[in-house]
Every structure is written in structure tokens, then in C-alpha cells.
Amino acid sequence: MDRRIATSFIVGSMLALLVGCAKDEGPLYIPKPVDPSEPIDTAYFNTEVVPIFIQHCWNCHPDMAALDLGETEAYANLVNVTSSNHAPAIRVVPGDLDASVLWHKVSGSDTYGLNMPPNGTFLSAQEVQTIHDWIEQGALNN
Numbered sequence: 001m002d003r004r005i006a007t008s009f010i011v012g013s014m015l016a017l018l019v020g021c022a023k024d025e026g027p028l029y030i031p032k033p034v035d036p037s038e039p040i041d042t043a044y045f046n047t048e049v050v051p052i053f054i055q056h057c058w059n060c061h062p063d064m065a066a067l068d069l070g071e072t073e074a075y076a077n078l079v080n081v082t083s084s085n086h087a088p089a090i091r092v093v094p095g096d097l098d099a100s101v102l103w104h105k106v107s108g109s110d111t112y113g114l115n116m117p118p119n120g121t122f123l124s125a126q127e128v129q130t131i132h133d134w135i136e137q138g139a140l141n142n
């Protein structure tokens, strides 16, 4: 093989590898920089967070881990409730992302077993951000 062909072969394989890896990864969580002049983008539980649960989680979560993420049950099943599989940790601690099992599961931290959703589907960065903001803003039933 002459040098040019060899080089383009190597570059080509590296590119293929890069593209392949990028495709397999879930969305990375990238926190938004905080600009004090920007108004706070309020995250609403009932109109923004619940629809994420219905679309991505509810097929497994009326049943799995005694956690019902349905429209009428989700709030009462999450906020200040002790985790069934990861006790004594709490599912959602208002204002405290690091103490919230839900946050670790959807941000892919690997701290509490499987990351959610575990079936090869992914939340978008925007959806992860909405859950982040909702917990950080006090996990209100708003």
C-alpha cells in the first residue's frame, strides 16, 4: 500500500470510529451557564415534566419499582418519597439535585443502578434540563 492510500485509510477508519461512538452515546447533560440578567425559565411540573414521563417512562412505571409516573400519581410518588430500591435515598428532594435519585437516574450518573430510561430510548438534552430545573426550583406541584 502506498503512503497516501495508507494515510487516507487510517483517517477514514478514525472518522468511522468517531461517528460510531457519537451515535451510541446518550445525550450528555450540559448545564446552561447562569446569566443573572436572564429571566428564570420556570419549569412546570404538570405541563412540562409529566408529559416527559408519559412519553418515556409510563410504559414501565405504573409497575416497575413501585413507582407510578402517571399524570395523577407522579407527584405523590416522587417528592420526599423514600426510594424503594435505593433506600434510604429519596426520589426527589426539592432544591437538591445531588440528593435526588430521580436526577441521578435521568442524568446518567450511574450512582443508583440503571439509568432511566433503560430500554435504549433517550431523553433529549432539553427534557433532561426541564427535570433539572424543576427539581432545582423546588420541585413544586405547579
Ligand code: HEC
Pocket: 052, 053, 056, 057, 058, 059, 060, 061, 064, 065, 067, 082, 083, 084, 085, 086, 091, 101, 102, 105, 106, 112, 113, 114, 115, 116, 117, 118, 119, 123
Ligand atoms: C423499560 C422499562 C423502564 C422505563 C421505560 C423506565 N424505567 Fe425507571 N425503572 C425500571 C426498572 C426495572 C427499575 C428498577 C431498577 C432500578 O431501580 O434501577 C426502575 C427504577 C426507577 C427509579 C427508582 C425507583 C425507586 O424508588 O427505587 C426511578 C426514579 C425511575 N426508574 C425513573 C424513571 C424515569 C424518570 C423514566 C423515564 C425517563 C423511567 N424510569 C423509565 C424500568 C423502566
